[in-house]
Each structure stands twice: as structure tokens, then as C-alpha cells.
Amino acid sequence: MPINHDATFLEHMPRNVAVQFFDRVEKSADREAYRYPVGDAWTSVTWREAGERVSRIAAGLLALGIEAEQRVGIASATRYEWILADLAVMAAGAATTTVYPSTNADDTAYIVGDAECQVVFAEDDEQIAKLRAHRAELPTVTKVVTFDGTTDGDWVIGLEDLAVLGDGLLAQTPDAVRKVADSIEPDALATLIYTSGTTGKPKGVRLLHRAWVYEGEAIKSQGILDETDLQFLWLPMAHSFGKVLLSVQMACGFATAIDGRVERIVDNLGVVKPTFMGAAPRIFEKAHGKIVTMQANEGGAKEKLFKKAFAVGLEVDRRKREGQSIPPLMKVQHGLFDKLVFSKVRDRFGGRVRFFISGSAALNREVAEWFHAAGILVLEGYGLTETAAGAFVNHPEQYKFGSVGHVFPGGEVKIAEDGEVLIKGPNVMQGYHNLPDKTAETLDADGWLHTGDIGELDADGFLRITDRKKDLFKTSGGKYIAPSAIESQFKALCPYASQFLVIGNNRNYCVALITLDPDQVTDWASHNGMEGKSYTEVVSSPAMQKLIDGYVEQLNARLNRWETIKKHTILDHDLTIESGELTPSMKVKRPVVERNNQETIENLYA
Structure with missing residues (x-):
């Protein structure tokens, strides 16, 4: 079947994300739009129901005085309310600013302050506390809207409180939200996503309505997905990969089951039985x-x-x-x-x-x-x-x-x-x-x-x-090394691997820092007489060291001589977001890892 590379769809794209959403609500009113867990069961929502809720929240933002392209933050894990808030922000003509729930208080304040957010949706008391701690530095934040947190009836209100404010506006002007939605230009700001960045302060990427609309329509034009599909969505919505799948959903009309708990992915797949899923x-x-x-x-x-x-x-x-x-x-x-x-x-x-x-x-x-x-x-x-x-x-x-x-x-x-x-x-x-x-x-x-x-x-x-480009390095012998190609090969060979970092810039040979998957380590320990031992004890044991040595040998057998790993060590901990060694989208911050393990690296070259 030939692939459609025809771009004539560009001439007929919806004007903006808000119009794209409301068009889908109209077209698929009684079809399932979203599904989300409540306790052990899943609750289903139609496009019409989602449209009504989004309109109420968007009207609430307008009632708070939100104006075109002003920024509204969302600090929350992936959940149905995140999607409602995001769609409502764009329907109100404002621009969503995304904050990972794992972002520390200082960086949360930096992002919210740099974006000059007027309102912030905060998932719970933990996210509210980050904003409270820096309230003096956030003069533009007039309201915090929480999904599950404690309200104070003043600065912090609940999501339903905001929707009730919207009801008041819609009672006076029923078409208030739709009027704003229709007026948004394709080149208006829709989203400000701060890249988690492997170096330096996060940068705010300014993405326009036309960018998100185009993403969805480009997939639709290729016939990859349609309204008979069912998506399982767990990806962090603060990351563009998660967010783009919402645009694809609106263009194609399929339903989405949402649960951001990573540890539940496999269990959820068995229950939801999706036809597709995006993942890292x-x-x-x-x-x-x-x-x-x-x-x-x-x-x-x-x-x-x-x-x-x-x-x-x-x-x-x-x-x-x-x-x-x-x-x-x-x-x-x-x-x-x-x-x-x-x-x-x-x-x-x-x-399925x-x-x-x-x-x-x-x-x-x-x-x-x-x-x-x-x-x-x-x-x-x-x-x-x-x-x-x-x-x-x-x-x-x-x-x-x-x-x-x-x-x-x-x-x-x-x-x-x-x-x-x-x-x-x-x-x-x-x-x-x-x-x-x-x-x-x-x-x-x-x-x-x-x-x-x-x-x-x-x-x-x-x-x-x-x-x-910035990861390529040259050995002291003048040979160029592409580390990620070597690293991914090791992860395919070694089922216990979590991270494998190749180092060798301006050195005469390559070495590697290895971390193992904690779940796999626990499982291996239970089958090898080390049940109940700590991660550090297990990975430093002679048996585990020998096992990993074997996988490094297999890797070296595939590589050019100058690429081979001459020495390696297993770190006593896996890399985490909390330690600052991984970005929230699970990319390795190489400079941080190398800095944290400088002495270990030097010993490998001693």
C-alpha cells in the first residue's frame, strides 16, 4: 500500500486546537473520548461530556480575566484532569505551560516565573507547596487551581470551583468560549514547554496552534490511525511526546485510556487491551x-x-x-x-x-x-x-x-x-x-x-x-566514537541493563559506567541465593560482576577495535530523576553523571 505524502490537507486544517477539539466533539458526540481509572474500575467519558467540561473550565479561566496568549501552568502527573485543563487553557485563548510533577520547587518557580503564568493548575498539596514556598517570586500568579489538593477559598481553589465560575459566565454569555475559540489565529501561542535539557537551565519552547493541529492532521492524512483505535496513554503530559498524542486523537477520533502510573503500565495493558501506545x-x-x-x-x-x-x-x-x-x-x-x-x-x-x-x-x-x-x-x-x-x-x-x-x-x-x-x-x-x-x-x-x-x-x-552531535567524541588516537550506538547495543544484549554510558573523549581507550535495572536485580537475587540483599550488595557480588563481564565481552566482539570497552564498572545505584542524573523524560544527563562519578572514571584510566 503506497504511503500518502500528499500535503493538500494543509489547506483544510482546523484553524486552531480549540476549533479542532470542538469540531471533534460535534462529529463524535456520543462516541467514547476518554477512559480513566477510579479505584479498580475504569470510567468512560463521551466527546460531548468532555466538551461540556472543557467549556466550563475555559469559561472559568475567562471569568478570572485570562487574556489571549497569557500563560497558564499545569504541574501534574498524567491524568484525565490534565487533559481537561490543557484543552480549556487553549479554548480560552491562553497558552499551557507544562511542569513535570517531579520538578523541584526552585525549578518549578523558575518555569512559572519565566513564563509569567497567571494561573497554575496544581495536582495536589505537594505541587501547591512548591508554589507557596516561592509565592513572593510569582507576582503574576493570581490563582492556583488544584485537582486533589487542599483549597483555601482564596489563592487556591478546586477544579469544580473554577467550573462553577465558568457556569456564571456561560449563563450570561452562552457562546463566550466558542467566540474566543473561533478568534484564535493559527500562529497564536498554544504551549510553552520547558525542555528538561541535559545541560543548563530549561528553555521554554514556544509552540503555536498550527504546530499541534498540523501534527494530528499529518498522521490522519497517512491513514495510520482512525476512530476504531484505542490508545493507552501513560506518557508524561509535560513532555511533547505525550501531548502530541492528544492532537492525533482529536484529528483521528479514537478513544484514549489514561493512567500516568508507570508501575501500572503492563497491568493496565491487560485490562484496557489497546490497539496502540506510545512509549520511550x-x-x-x-x-x-x-x-x-x-x-x-x-x-x-x-x-x-x-x-x-x-x-x-x-x-x-x-x-x-x-x-x-x-x-x-x-x-x-x-x-x-x-x-x-x-x-x-x-x-x-x-x-490487540x-x-x-x-x-x-x-x-x-x-x-x-x-x-x-x-x-x-x-x-x-x-x-x-x-x-x-x-x-x-x-x-x-x-x-x-x-x-x-x-x-x-x-x-x-x-x-x-x-x-x-x-x-x-x-x-x-x-x-x-x-x-x-x-x-x-x-x-x-x-x-x-x-x-x-x-x-x-x-x-x-x-x-x-x-x-x-554534542555526544560524538574523538579518542586520543583520532578515532570518532558515536556512544549512543554502542550503548543501545549493550542494552539489547544485556537484559539486566538500565544504563550504559560510554566514555573516552580525548582518552586512548573507551570505558563504560553501567547501571542495572533494580527490578531485574531483585529478581536475579531471588534465583541466585541473594534474596533480601540490597541493590548495592547484589551488583557488587562476584557472580553479578561475572555475568555482566560476559555481556561486555559479547558487545566488544561486535565493535571496531577502537570502539571496544577496555574497562567498565557497575555503579552502586541506578540513575534517577531525583538524583538529577536523568531528565524527566528519562534522558541521561551525561555531564552530571560524569561529574558525579569523576573519581570512578579516573580509576578506570589509572
């Missing part, structure tokens, strides 16, 4: 590692059957991709393994998944191929906060593992002389908030966004990202 590569790596080690712990005939099944599955997949025939015996084996092994893997994810979408970091090709052998398609996409998340995506009917697919219809891409990927299109940001110099560094005079990523386009137009 770490989720797929973790699931892959868990399933592989679970089978290894079974041992005996079950482990042999599992390994044989995947050997056959991967070979069948390879032959299909290369247009080769599949021998009759292999066909029979594959059918048997599908019943005995692969169907059980699919059932873990609900059994058409595909997963992986984004926000590079997905290892071997992990993608492993899932595909089990009948689960993981489509990799690519984009940045600066492109309203999506810029490239593989298609269910046309994909290449190891690539991020084709550029969205209506978008453009070129590779600079130094290999940097440059992007242009309706989804590109207006610039960085209050940072004209940084904007000029990233957006050139011709409108090309300099992504900071190194990549290459193949003859069929598929883009492959090879590394971050």
Missing part, C-alpha cells in the same frame, strides 16, 4: 529484559523452547523482509511457536496491539526485531520538543527497523555538510521564550531547525539517526 525505548527494553530473564529463570525445556521459537521467528522475519521464500518445515514450526510462545508475549500487552510507537530516544534495532518476531510491531518515530514532537514516523505498511521513517507530509528535511539533520515545516517552534540568542543558534534565517542530531537519509527517504 526504556519501556520496550525493560519489557524485553523482563520476558527474557523470566524464561531463563524457568530453565530446562521451557527455556529451550523459548530460545528456539525466537531463533525461528527472527529467521522467518528476515526472510520476509528480504523477499525470500520460507521452507515448509519452518512455516509449520513458526505456526506452532506462535501458539506456544508468541501469543503469550502478545497477551502480556493486551492481545496493532503497533507501538517508540520515540524520545533511539530504539535499538535488535529489540524492535525481537518484538516483531513475536508479532508486535514497534514503529520508531523522531522529533523534538522544538518540532511539537513528531517530524518523522515509520508506517505500519512501510517501515525499516533502525530508521525513524519518512518526514511527515508537508515537512522538509535535509542533511547539513557536517551530517546534522535540519527540519522545516508547520510544526517547527516559533523560538525559545525570552532567549533570542538561543533561538538564532537553532533556527536559521531560512526557517530550518538545526536539530543537533547526526543522521543520514537512504535512497527510499528513510532517516536514520546515528547520534547526538
